[in-house]
Amino acid sequence: MRPDLLITSDSDLDVALEEFKQKKARRDSIGPKYTCSIGNCEASFKRLDQLDRHEFHHTGIKKHACPYEGCDKTYSILTHLKRHQRSTHDRTAAPQKTIKCTLPECSKMFTSACNMQRHVREAHEAPREYACTHCTAKFRQKMKLRRHVIQQHTQEYPHRCEKCGRGFYQQWQQESHQRSCKLYECADCEQKFDKWSLFTKHCRETLHGRGGERHKCEHCSCSYEKASALDKHLATKHSTTVATFACTEPGCNRSYSYERNLRQHVVTVHTGRRFECLAAGCGRCFSSAQNLSKHLLRDHNTKEQPTGTTEAEAAAATEAAEVATVKTTRKRRRDAGQSTRSQLAKLSCLVLDKSMDKAVRQRQTEALTSVAQELQQQQELMEDLLSDA
Template sequence: MRPDLLITSDSDLDVALEEFKSKKARRDSIGPKYNCSIDGCDASFKRLDQLDRHEFHHTGIVSKQSAELHMKLMQNDLQKKHACTYGGCDKVYSILTHLKRHQRSTHERTAAPQKTFKCTLPECSKMFTSACNMQRHVREAHEAPREYTCSHCTAKFRQKMKLRRHVIQQHTKEYPYRCEKCARGFYQQWQQERHQQSCKLYDCDDCELQFEKWSLFTKHCREMLHCRERHKCEHCNSSYEKPSALNKHMAAKHPATAADSTFHCNEPGCDRSYAYERNLRQHMVTAHTGRRFECLASGCGRCFSSAQNLSKHLMRDHSTKEQTKATTQEENAEIATVKPNRKRRRDAGQPARSRLAKLSCLVLDKNVDKAVRQRKTEALNSVAHELQQEQTELLSDA
């Protein structure tokens, strides 16, 4: 009711009631009021600031009403006078109750809030810290759940943030924040700042490429023969790390004479020849020493030159479990009989010791010796101190 309207009769009272009802109807209205003025767009909004924000995406121009609202918000920010008195907190509020609420929830809370309010729907087991949060959950998740549809595909999301991440990650690749060194994208600024603290690129001096990880850099150098002295073949593109490997390659692929081109079998009646000596040794074992791998399946008397070929035959022709198991046991027994006995290590069964403990003739604790092997600073300092004490005692005795 207007201040200048005085109620002196029943007609004045009716006018006041009609004005009150009209205001209440406008305030409780839930239908859209403001329509988009762009051709081909039928979006409508309840508030003018929402319409201005929507039309800004079409035109990129801020309307006069939106600019005035922004200026008013800036003036309200300047008028904020209730500052938080706790050390290290720079929050300022224009309303005293907001400041008190901030202090209670941020600084004066002694323990974490307990979730004591359960969702009213029996099929939902979510808990909340307040009835207000619970009612908001029921309204948004059960009564009228929101769904944000992707404009590029058919994916739908309940939260707008998840939709934005999906669009950036799967479609546009336009991250709001990127690393200045490696151009890696991030959704939030604090993720970018944390990444830049440890971001390091590895430059290849030979081809001017950059790599984010040391493993990728070393793999590139190994494949492209960078950062390492290699022994290259004069006749082809092959390269080797050791001269002996290069000599073997030259003898097998690029011999000086025809006689040196192959390794011939010296057994009478055998004219087989090979490019590598290891192949000749395998031929001698399988063809001339009598070591054959025979299939023990019933009705099959085939023999093979290696255990690998026998295993392939069993998987291809005799796939039953009993035959494979019996043949495998026989094969293992035969291999065990021809396998030479290896020399037992001198430190077999003894705990591993660090090289520092062996050279200094110190008997260290198991945990200390393990820390020394891992190059931990505290363990190394303690061992150095112990060695210094022993040296001092020896000098004093002398």
Template sequence: MRPDLNITSDSDLEAVLEEFKQKVERRNSAGSAKYTCSIENCGATFKRLDQLDRHEFHHTGKKKHACTYEGCDKTYSIVTHLKRHLRSTHERTEDAAQKNVKCSVLECKKMFTSDSNMQRHVREAHDSPRVYPCGHCPAKFSQKLKLKRHEIREHTKDYPYRCSKCSRGFYQEWQRESHQGSCKLYSCPGCDLQFDKWTIYTKHCRDTLHRRQRNKCEHCESSYAKPSDLRLHMEAKHKDSVGAFACTEEGCSRTYSYERNLRQHQLAAHTGRRFECQAINCGRCFSSAQNLSKHLARDHNDGKEKVEKEKSKSNSKTRKRRRDAGRTKHSRLSKLTCLQLEKDVDEEVRQRKSPALKKVAEYLVEEDPLQQLISATLQDDEAVD
């Protein structure tokens, strides 16, 4: 209130309050609606530029503020973040860029580039840290955005944006628009359920057998997953409606449920006798090489030997060669004493026979007195035997 203004009555007081109210309205109106959303059919207005940038990023999902320095590809959704990047990365000197200010809290090891940054860290992280508790569970978060997403995802399920096809929820509009381009629903033919993933749809059809109802036989209760299986079933089981496969050769009245059986019959009975036995005084013909080989193995010795020989070759496997293959075997005693014993004597030493052990012991004593210990050991072994 101005010092030269004297209030002597209630009307003077009302005039002063009305003037103050008009000033506040003018100040608020001057600060509002400075920035308007550029997205069509939105019309939202904001007082600050960073609020507008954050709002438009929710629409488009694109970071429109890019760094102009050569070789730097950083982009930001809010212009204040770009300005901070320019100051901290490109505009400040090398001395200022060094983090040489330690946090004043002894337990904290963080370093900062300036004293003001350190004080802000202490104020926000140690003195009065921001904690946003969840209203539905004991969880706590350091950011309000993380708290909001947690409550939507875990508790309320009230997403701000949802797909019109599958009703899937999203936090931002650009996420929904990106999803709708590839969204496709798969409707189950046996019930009213719909699935947004092919794997889930096929699992549901496999578990409930709903998909088999698409290929259900009109004459019985059989149903199949593939149209080809249904067609084969009709050809095999419902001859009156479809017709059986009959042999067209003159004088042959054979019929079959499947076409492949008819082809095999014609090959074997009418046109397929092309494998002739070459044995003397035989002249038999067969419809397949397998039947001919069985005939040779059963009725002709040459063929049997040939089949057995081929079978033995196919069953034989090359064994791995031993490391000591072709080498003479020596006893441990001959190896330790470096003696060249005859094969028979070495074999007797290996079998620990007394005459061979006594003979070797005597030879060692005669050759080298240092071998007396070995000789005594051999005599002990002889006594034990």
């Protein structure tokens, strides 16, 4: 009954009784009062905050915005918005956390007794845990459990992109992604890529697309990414001219299309230094000490004297291996770390010759006395100039 309603007649009494019956019927009602308005969903709820939470899972949009100017806070539930207004805009002073948790081992502070009691109930007495039905994982929040089940087990996302099929938890994430989603389809194998870098990498590795057609050999099935590589292939494999780089050593009729190959042949076969592996039963030869060292480490896994060899042969093999592995270091300068100019000369702005500056760095008495006299003369000259001015 409203306080401002005055009962002066039977009609007024009937009105008051009718209002009381309506309130009582609404309070005792057990049926749902709020129905979901999204699509073909027919879910209904008794409380408005339950409906708000349900529709937020549909759309992902927080429809309750703060009405105060300059505040851009939005909430998915109306009660959360009212709590924000009470704690942020309606308070005259900042809330102070003066109430401590009742458990001695907990040092958390709260602004009100109800917040402290909620903390004790949820964190200490009966903490909520949502267990996964597919594995042994447990979570404190239902949303984290839902995401875990979808991501790790079912892969049944409530929203998916129509172009690439990527899944999302909320509708606003799908709409934001779909506006910028672009697929790159390969014309040769019909594979689709959501990034240009992945598409170009695929074409480069498989020689699909325009790159393979542009640099394809006319005489065979070879294809190249660059035109220079195709030119080298044509000159080497399909050229009708005789090779221009022939070996001039007596009895050798080898010829090459590239000069670098001829130089390598001469160094390796004719004039190059030979490094022979002295391990028992090996007998391999190499054109450089580095290659011999790699061979010893890779095939024999040792730098020691191989069995069945003389001391001289073992010394030669060890020397060849050490030549390949020893790193040369630059010799350190004698004056490394020393200043090229003394600190006294820098601070006093004096220009000293090399011998005098070295004597000052070594703290020689004569040099320090000479510098002190020169500084005193400069100071007297400066005082005279100031007095004349």
